Structure formats: C-alpha cells, structure tokens
Amino acid sequence: MKKDFFSDRARVIGISIVTILVLSSFALLSLTLIQNGRVSQGGLMVIITGVLVIFAIKMLKDQYEHTKDGFPVEDEMSKKVRMKAMSWAFLAGIYWLLALGWYDNLATDFYGASPFRDPSQATGAGILGMAVMFGIFWAYFNWKGNIE
C-alpha cells in the first residue's frame, strides 16, 4: 500500500511537470503569434490554452486529492474512460486532419497562399486539435459514465 502511495505520488508529480511544460509552450507560442501581428491566431491559441489550463487544474486537483485520501489515481473505470476517449479522439482526429487538408486547399485556391506557414505548423494544428478532442471526449465519458 505504501509503495502504491509513493508510485501514485510520483505519477502525479510527473504529470504535473509535463502539463506545466506543455501549457507553457502553448502560452509562449500564443505570445509569439500575437507579437508577430497574427492576433487572431494568437487569440485562438490563448483561448485553447485557457481551456486546457482549466482541464489541467481540475485533473491535477482531483488526482492530488485522490492520492492524499489514499485512493488510487487510476482504476479500471478511469482507464476505460481514458482508452475510449483516446480511440474516439484518434477517429475524430482523422476527420480533423482531412478537414485541415481541405481548408488548406480551399484557402490556397481562394487567397493564393496556404494558411499554414510551413508543414510543421499544419502538423501542430493537427496534433493540437486531437489533444483538444481528447479532452472533450474524456470529460464527456467521465460525465456519462456508461462505459462498456
């Protein structure tokens, strides 16, 4: 039991560090975009970062409280919820990438230039979209609960 407590605590600390690093990167990217005059894209990033920060604070608070009260950070239901949210985010992510491709083609035809600066930015938009979808699906399945 003691070993579980320490491994759970280490896990919460690890997740907190990774979350802070990822969110700091998003915040820096938002500021860079705004400084470069891309206010709408920067603003959108600020909103997305804000939503992710709220999710992260709630998730980390829950995990910390579970560890403190001696409950496992993760059990069979939370694992099932996470797996289902991941699979749905992956499936929806395929359509998201397809939509980004269409958006790129349409914008290039319409404005004569791609909306993405380079392929890495398009890839970043794809990954960010999947991450946001994972968060939404995770929250939905956690609320719904009826996981088979």
Place this chain on the structure above:
Amino acid sequence: MRTRIKELRARYNMTQEDLAHRVGVRRETIVFLEKGKYSPSLDLAYKVAREFKATIEEVFVFQEK
C-alpha cells in the same frame, strides 16, 4: 445493470469511501456502479460481492438490453 450495492452498504454501515478503499477503486467508480451506469470487470464484481459476503448474482442484477 442494476445493483444492490447501496442497500448492502446501508446494511453493513459502510460509506462509499469505505467500499472504494476496500476494493481498491476511486469513490467515483462506486458512485457509477450504484447508479448502474458502469458495468464492472469480473474481478471488481467479485471483490465487491466478497465485501458483502454475497455472490455476484446477489449484488449485480443483470438486465437484458
């Protein structure tokens, strides 16, 4: 899936937290189990039934969809 967990908890004077601690899951999982919104694994169903000194069939009532 309908369950008799709430009734059995009351009989054994056990809180949701107590049961969660005993079977090694989070309290939320017990809440969802009681509401019949989560179908547990055989392993968890067995552990819950064991806490109430009952069989799985006595705790979990299967309902055809």
